[in-house]
Amino acid sequence: MTGRREVLPDPDAVARAAAGRLVAVAGAKAGRVGICLSGGSTPKLLYRLLAGPEFRDRLPWGRLHWFFGDERVGDRPEAGSNRRLAEEAFGDLVPDGHLHPIPTDRTPQACAEAYASALQTWYGADRLAPARPLFDLVLLGLGEDGHTASLFPGKPEAREGEAWVVAVPEAGLAPFVPRVSLTLPALAATPLMLFLVTGAGKRAPLARIASGEDLPAGHARARGETLWLLDEAAAG
Template sequence: MAHAGARLVSAPGAGRQVLPDADEVAREAAERLVVLAGAKAGRIGICLSGGSTPKLLYRLLAGPAFRSRLPWDRLHWFFGDERVGDGPEAGSNRRMVEEAFGADLVPPGHLHPIPTGGPPQACAAAYAAELAAWYGADRLDPGRPLFDLVLLGLGEDGHTASLFPGKPEARESGAWVVPVPEAGLAPFVPRVSLTLPALGATPLLLFLVTGAGKRAPLARLAAGEDLPAGHVRASGEMVWLLDAAAAG
């Protein structure tokens, strides 16, 4: 049996690129988005990730180097996961993106945050309905992606989005969005997450992985451990963008 980490790199459409640091990982992701946007007419759906490296990316996109290179009027921004409920942590990914992009860059209705008020089951159902409205159907067609680009990170425990090791949400194969009543890491607040089928319904999926703390989960994936990040499959190209510290 092939190791999970080996599959991530050697499977058709998968790749691995090592860059000097987190800034260069963010810049490479930004350049790929520019290329994607230039190659496609009409609206473009991007599924965002939380975390420190994606935050660098979002600030870069809104900055002078990339702001004018992107068709902001055609870009729609979705979220791979979010903390929900009535605690101060709720909506942290949305706030991060809003802070990075600023008030005037994204046209009204082009940012699609996961609802955070109420039980996680209701928030998940509401976001599933929004994704179905965007897609125009409530079942995925293998020939038609849900997103044009998906960004993901890798947790130190091997989770991605809010799909944690040993939790049933990481094995969901039907729904696009699931409630996560109990997170696998602090803060232990309820979350909502897109599932592996929804996250993989894209022609381009980028894992942004930076820092020495990510060496251990990368090694665990390469050793064949059953971790959620190792089960991600894209309908098109999947690339792991690593910085030198993570790659070791």
């Protein structure tokens, strides 16, 4: 496993630690700040915490821009679930134009191309420069099969080395909904990557990554710091 591990008591403590890191990142930089969001139960705790009384007034909402590491697309009810998660948690704290969702109303390939174009407009170039990050902070989770974002073991998207965004026509586990995902190079273009990992179901993939097994989450690493925030149930 690449990066440092920090073990915390429970999912709430993991979310609180991530919130503290996000506040620090936002406060350390002048101008706009780009945050790449993840889906799932622990990020949901984090987003509610950020919008709650403890952290809400510590964040420069007018400078924060929110992006997404992946999304379910198409015409099924699951499409757009990560966007809805953020919208429901943040409400009207996010200024117009500061939430940058992945399109869901086209083919997966068209959605991926549209989001890649949006990211390149944000970045101001179509190639990633080693000294210039795409995001200021990337949040990721870990699937029980070792996937992260929507990069699944054994799928070609997990090995993409050039594109920033890829269509994922066939998910590696349920719900089997087409996805769009940022690639490992795009996710790596950050000074800080936080993995939020909670629950006993994550012990097995963590052990597989630690043993060196070829799993997408094990290859995700920031150009700067990669920090795994684990609760005690996941860490074992």
